[in-house]
Amino acid sequence: MKDKEEIIDAVVQGVTDGKIQPWKIEALLSEEYSVNIPANYQLAALCRRRLIENLTGHKFNHIDLPDKPYLMQWQCPKDKSIWHIEARDTYTTCSYCGSSLAPFGTEPGRSLPLVANYIGGLEDYYSYAGQIKVSGDVNKTFTNLLAYGTGHGALGISVGCFRINKLGGADVRVNDWAGAARNLGYVFDSDGKREKAIAEAKEMLPALRKEMEEKYLAEFKGEIYEVDFVRRQHHGLFYLYICFHTRFKQARGHSDTSYAVGFARARLDSRFNEKGAGFVQSLVAMGFDGDLKPAPRNRRGRYASAQVRVPIPEYEKMSKTSIDSLFSYMDIDRHGVLDEQGSGLYSGMGGEIIPALYRATKVNPRPYNVSCTENFYVEVKGNDVIFGVELPNVEVGIASSREGLICPTAREALKFIGIDTAKEFAAAAAALTLTGEFNFTLLHIRGEMYASK
Numbered sequence: 001m002k003d004k005e006e007i008i009d010a011v012v013q014g015v016t017d018g019k020i021q022p023w024k025i026e027a028l029l030s031e032e033y034s035v036n037i038p039a040n041y042q043l044a045a046l047c048r049r050r051l052i053e054n055l056t057g058h059k060f061n062h063i064d065l066p067d068k069p070y071l072m073q074w075q076c077p078k079d080k081s082i083w084h085i086e087a088r089d090t091y092t093t094c095s096y097c098g099s100s101l102a103p104f105g106t107e108p109g110r111s112l113p114l115v116a117n118y119i120g121g122l123e124d125y126y127s128y129a130g131q132i133k134v135s136g137d138v139n140k141t142f143t144n145l146l147a148y149g150t151g152h153g154a155l156g157i158s159v160g161c162f163r164i165n166k167l168g169g170a171d172v173r174v175n176d177w178a179g180a181a182r183n184l185g186y187v188f189d190s191d192g193k194r195e196k197a198i199a200e201a202k203e204m205l206p207a208l209r210k211e212m213e214e215k216y217l218a219e220f221k222g223e224i225y226e227v228d229f230v231r232r233q234h235h236g237l238f239y240l241y242i243c244f245h246t247r248f249k250q251a252r253g254h255s256d257t258s259y260a261v262g263f264a265r266a267r268l269d270s271r272f273n274e275k276g277a278g279f280v281q282s283l284v285a286m287g288f289d290g291d292l293k294p295a296p297r298n299r300r301g302r303y304a305s306a307q308v309r310v311p312i313p314e315y316e317k318m319s320k321t322s323i324d325s326l327f328s329y330m331d332i333d334r335h336g337v338l339d340e341q342g343s344g345l346y347s348g349m350g351g352e353i354i355p356a357l358y359r360a361t362k363v364n365p366r367p368y369n370v371s372c373t374e375n376f377y378v379e380v381k382g383n384d385v386i387f388g389v390e391l392p393n394v395e396v397g398i399a400s401s402r403e404g405l406i407c408p409t410a411r412e413a414l415k416f417i418g419i420d421t422a423k424e425f426a427a428a429a430a431a432l433t434l435t436g437e438f439n440f441t442l443l444h445i446r447g448e449m450y451a452s453k
Contacts, residue, residue, distance in 0.1 A: 004043065007033050011047040012054065022048055022128055023117050023158060030108075037108030038087070041070040041118070048119045048128045055131065055143050056416050062408040063120040070111045074101035086114065115148055117158065124359055126413065130161035132435060133169030134306070138427035145413045146432075147359035148352075156443070157353065160435030163318075163442075170306040170431040174423050177247035178302035178395065180222075180254045182261040184268065185285030186240040188277075194238045197277035198229055201242060201268055208264055212244075216260035220251035220403060224260075230288075237280070241288050242268070245299065250422045252364065252397035252404070254300065258284070301393030304426035306434040309384045320446050323385060329445050330378050349436040350374030350391065354429050361417070362410035363396045363425060376437050387441075389433045394426040 002010070011028065014020035020028060025047050029040040045065055053059055068087035075082055076094040083101055085092060092101040104110060117127040129144035144157065164170055188194040209224045217223060228243035244264065246257045262284060269282050289299055312323050319326065333348075351374070358364055375390040398414070398421060400406040406414075419425050443449040 002033065004046075007035070007043065008047050008050055012051045015047070015051050016054070021158075022051070022130070026113065038068070038070045038111040041111070041113055042067070045069055045118050045120065048117060052119065052128060052143060052145070052416055056418070058412075058415055060120065060412070062412045063126055064122055065120040066122060069114055069118055069120075071114055073104040073110050073112065075104035077102050084112065087111070119145070121147065121409065124409075126360060128158075129432070130158035131165070132161045132428075132431045133165050134172045134427055134431045135169055136172045137174045138172055138424055140418055140424070142418050142424075142428045142431065143416055144428075144432060145360050145416050146353075146356040148356045156439040157432060157436050160437075160439030163439060164308050164431075164435050167308050167310055170308055170434050172427040172430055173303075173305045174426045174430070175303040176423065177225075177249060178251075178253070178422060178426075179299060180246045180248065180252065180257040181289040181299035182244055182246075182254075182257045183285040183289045184242040184244075184261060184265050184282065185288065186242070186272075186282050187280040188238040188240065189236070189280055191238050193277050193279070194231070194240050196275065197240060197268075197272045197279065200271050200275050200277055201229070204267065204271060208267060212260040212264055216256050216263065217246060217248075217253070220248050220253055220256065220399065222246050222248040222251065222253050222256060241285055243289065243299075250398050252395055254395075255403075301395035302422065302426045303390070303392055304394050304430040305388060305390045306427075306430035307386055307388040308434065308438065309381075309386050312380070312383055312385050315385050319442055323380070325445050326378060326385070326441070329441065348374050348376040348389075348433075349440055350376075350389065350433040353433050353436045354391070354394075357425075357429055357432060360410065360413045361419065361425070362406055363398060363404075363414075363422075365404065374433060387434065387438050389430055389437055391426070391430050391433065394429055396422045396425045398422045398425065 007029070011020060011025055015022055025044040026040050029035040029043055030037055035043055042065065049060055049065065066088055070087050071084045072087050073082060074085055074092055076097065076099050078094070078097050078099045081094070081096065082104055083094070093099070094101055115125045115127050117129065119126050119128050124147035127146050127148060129146050131141050131143050133141045144161065146157070186197065188197065205227060213223055223246065224244055225247050226245040230241040230243060232239040232241070244257065244261050246253055265282060265284065272279060316322055373392060377388050379386045397403040400411060417428060419428055440449065
């Protein structure tokens with residue numbers, strides 16, 4: 001048998017030449033190089049790490065590879081439940097009944113990969129998910145490192161990247177600015193006082209905005225681009241929302257916006273009381289700004305979209321069915337979303353793919369509520385079918401400072417992926433979501449998704 005370095009060199013060359021699929025390296029090592037299971041799991045990860053280093057020109061320093069990068073199967077003797085536990089984990093007790101777990105199965109079948117295409121990571125399991133070429137508002141090729149959730153299955157992103165790249169890559173459109181918002185809420189006992197307050201606030205705004213930007217937003221080059229005045233009424237009470245919309249290029253900027261608006265509240269409160277526009281109550285009105293929840297307008301995050309255009313005959317050949325089947329599939333899913341969610345916003349694979357990118361890069365501590373909405377659509381233009389995804393609120397801050405510390409493993413992932421700016425993160429997120437949706441749609445309409453064997 002060849003030594004380890006010779007095997008790695010041969011496998012990496014095979015993947016580079018397109019003769020070996022990255023997700024089949026474990027099986028190849030076992031079948032063609034006689035590397036026993038589970039030793040093949042670590043060697044496969046080393047092959048993918050070398051491939052990534054060759055593709056990017058960077059070296060792994062922080063995303064560690066353990067000696068035993070695989071899971072072991074155990075069984076509870078009482079209820080016969082099967083437990084998947086990482087080989088490093090010595091706590092082998094059933095969480096249901098407290099019984100000591102017993103080994104399940106025999107080698108080589110007892111051990112399994114941690115995740116598909118595993119390349120390292122001691123808590124978040126990083127996977128290699130191919131490369132995706134993008135053009136449009138961002139022009140580059142991203143080398144995808146993702147940290148999926150639980151389970152060792154794949155999401156089909158690598159295959160989707162291969163398919164999209166063959167079609168010329170993804171066309172991406174990304175807004176230059178990411179928005180943030182924070183609002184003040186006032187309660188008045190008369191409409192006249194509310195109108196007086198609005199007039200006073202508008203008079204103060206030019207000087208107030210300048211002071212807010214200089215004191216609180218300048219560090220990350222943020223600016224206040226819009227201020228809304230929204231009137232509401234409940235019986236004899238008159239409500240006023242003063243909505244400050246800010247925007248940043250590289251930062252999330254949400255905390256800076258909050259402090260700036262808190263500063264504005266003190267100034268406005270004083271002015272209103274001084275000028276005879278006394279209020280019943282004033283506060284920072286978090287419920288009106290889309291904070292940690294989808295909002296009717298995008299008040300928090302950056303818009304990004306990705307498309308691929310395919311000639312209809314070519315798509316029908318790929319899908320092994322007609323274009324009508326594609327639209328029927330989309331209608332079934334769309335109506336399901338409408339019935340279950342009560343809105344037309346389609347939340348597709350982005351709910352899994354985007355968090356996998358956030359987990360890998362850790363550029364937003366709360367991505368799940370604010371950054372996973374997605375509109376997946378299909379259109380026909382001329383003789384082509386267009387697949388597209390829109391991500392209306394991708395929230396990210398690349399700066400690793402007061403905006404939020406990004407740990408060494410995550411910064412290393414950003415470097416390998418090729419993400420240098422918040423705009424590039426949004427482009428990568430949109431393109432990755434497109435690859436997953438495109439591949440999953442093909443599998444579904446071909447009847448190959450979740451097909452029983």
